[in-house]
Amino acid sequence: MMVENYVELLEILKARFEKNPGRHGGLSWSAIEKRLKDKPDTLRSLEAMEKTGGEPDVIGYEEGNDEYLFCDCSAESPSGRRSLCYDRDARESRKEAAPNDDALGMAEAMGIELLDEKGYFDLQRLGDFDMKTSSWLKTPPGLRGLGGALFGDRRYGRVFVYHNGASSYYAARGFRGILRV
Numbered sequence: 072m073m074v075e076n077y078v079e080l081l082e083i084l085k086a087r088f089e090k091n092p093g094r095h096g097g098l099s100w101s102a103i104e105k106r107l108k109d110k111p112d113t114l115r116s117l118e119a120m121e122k123t124g125g126e127p128d129v130i131g132y133e134e135g136n137d138e139y140l141f142c143d144c145s146a147e148s149p150s151g152r153r154s155l156c157y158d159r160d161a162r163e164s165r166k167e168a169a170p171n172d173d174a175l176g177m178a179e180a181m182g183i184e185l186l187d188e189k190g191y192f193d194l195q196r197l198g199d200f201d202m203k204t205s206s207w208l209k210t211p212p213g214l215r216g217l218g219g220a221l222f223g224d225r226r227y228g229r230v231f232v233y234h235n236g237a238s239s240y241y242a243a244r245g246f247r248g249i250l251r252v
Contacts (some may be wrong), residue, residue: 123151
């Protein structure tokens with residue numbers, strides 16, 4: 072990452088952090104910024120989250136692991152991460168019209184993880200997300216082994232988690248990631 076991009080990204084993250092105090096009450100930006108500067112690989116992941124429309128922000132701190140949690144906080148599933156099957160196996164199983172990428176592979180390349188079901192509900196307690204889109208969620212191996220995958224959205228004033236075939240993909244379905252710093 073170029074130094075000017077690094078400085079610009081930190082400014083974007085700081086402004087978003089200050090604009091949304093309800094997502095991370097009691098946390099200090101200066102401590103988070105120091106952690107980010109000490110771990111430059113995390114900035115590459117955050118840059119990828121930002122460039123794909125995720126609008127990453129701090130949503131918490133896990134004291135036991137000493138980790139700050141950055142999550143995609145865009146109102147809708149990140150626009151640069153839609154029309155994806157769940158994983159590579161699902162994408163390769165499509166006989167026709169396979170998408171160019173898959174959610175798990177893209178997340179891995181970005182250095183982030185898909186939100187799991189609990190994390191998705193936690194995020195939704197911080198605001199109204201995925202009112203028009205949906206997001207793939209980290210799926211338990213047993214369910215994935217049967218060909219399915221989980222996704223979530225918010226409709227009718229509540230959060231839903233559903234299942235779908237992992238090889239399906241839609242223009243309005245992407246994924247939200249989490250980065251532990």
